[in-house]
Amino acid sequence: xxxxxxxxxxxxxxxxxxxxxxxxxxxxxxxxxxxxxxxxxxxxxxxxxxxxxxxxxxxxxxxxxxxxxxxxxxxxxxxxxxxxxxxxxxxxxxxxxxxxxxxxxxxxxxxxxxxxxxxxxxxxxxxxxxxxxxxxxxxxxxxxxxxxxxxxxxxxxxxxxxxxxxxxxxxxxxxxxxxxxxxxxxxxxxxxxxxxxxxxxxxxxxxxxxxxxxxxxxxxxxxxxxxxxxxxxxxxxxxxxxxxxxxxxxxxxxxx
Numbered sequence: 001x002x003x004x005x006x007x008x009x010x011x012x013x014x015x016x017x018x019x020x021x022x023x024x025x026x027x028x029x030x031x032x033x034x035x036x037x038x039x040x041x042x043x044x045x046x047x048x049x050x051x052x053x054x055x056x057x058x059x060x061x062x063x064x065x066x067x068x069x070x071x072x073x074x075x076x077x078x079x080x081x082x083x084x085x086x087x088x089x090x091x092x093x094x095x096x097x098x099x100x101x102x103x104x105x106x107x108x109x110x111x112x113x114x115x116x117x118x119x120x121x122x123x124x125x126x127x128x129x130x131x132x133x134x135x136x137x138x139x140x141x142x143x144x145x146x147x148x149x150x151x152x153x154x155x156x157x158x159x160x161x162x163x164x165x166x167x168x169x170x171x172x173x174x175x176x177x178x179x180x181x182x183x184x185x186x187x188x189x190x191x192x193x194x195x196x197x198x199x200x201x202x203x204x205x206x207x208x209x210x211x212x213x214x215x216x217x218x219x220x221x222x223x224x225x226x227x228x229x230x231x232x233x234x235x236x237x238x239x240x241x242x243x244x245x246x247x248x249x250x251x252x253x254x255x256x
Contacts, residue, residue, distance in 0.1 A: 188247025213249030
C-alpha cells in the first residue's frame with residue numbers, strides 16, 4: 001500500500017534524535033523531502049539532514065519570533081510545506097510529587113510542551129490557510145491519558161494537547177477546508193537509542209508492561225509508522241481529531 005508521500009514536504013520538530021529521528025527516516029524512506037528541526041542539537045540535526053537529503057532548521061519553539069522563522073526557513077528550503085510533525089517536547093527527569101514541584105519547573109514543562117505545540121500549530125495552520133491543504137500530527141503521550149505520578153506537570157501538558165487543544169484545532173482546520181487535518185500519536189514506554197545505551201532495568205520493563213497486552217516496549221519505528229499513516233492523505237483522508245495510542249494495548253498504570 002502506497003502512502004502517497006513521495007515528494008511531500010515535511011517538517012519534523014525536535015527531529016534530531018530518538019523518536020524524531022525515526023520519524024524523519026520514515027518520511028525520507030517514502031520519498032518525502034524533510035526539514036529536521038533542532039533547538040540545541042545542531043550537529044546531529046545537520047548530520048541526519050545530510051543523510052536523508054533534507055535540510056536542518058534551528059530555533060527555539062517557545063519563542064514566537066523564532067517559531068515563525070523556523071517555518072519560514074522550512075518553507076523556503078523545501079519549496080512548500082505539506083506536513084508538520086509536532087514532535088518537540090521536554091520530559092522532566094526527576095520524579096517529583098506535585099507538592100514539591102517548583103513554579104519554575106511547572107512553567108518550563110508547560111512552555112516546552114504545550115506552548116511549543118501552540119506556536120507550532122499557529123505557524124503551520126497559518127500556512128495551511130493560504131494553501132488549503134496540510135496535515136499536522138502531534139506527538140502526545142500516554143501520560144496525558146493515564147496520568148503519571150511524579151510527572152503531573154508533563155501529564156497535564158500532554159492531556160491538554162491531546163484533549164481540548166486537538167479537538168478545537170480539527171474544527172478550526174475544517175474552516176480552511178477538507179484538505180487540512182489534525183491528529184495525534186500518543187506513545188507509551190518507548191526505547192530510544194539513548195535510553196537503550198544507558199541500560200534498561202528488566203524490573204522496570206516488567207512493571208511498565210504489566211498493564212500491556214503486548215509484553216514489550218515500543219521502538220521509535222513503531223511510533224514513526226503510525227505518524228506516517230496519519231500524515232498520509234491517501235491512507236487517512238477521513239481521519240482528523242484522532243489520537244492513536246502506541247503502547248501495546250496499555251490499560252493504565254500500576255499505582256504503588
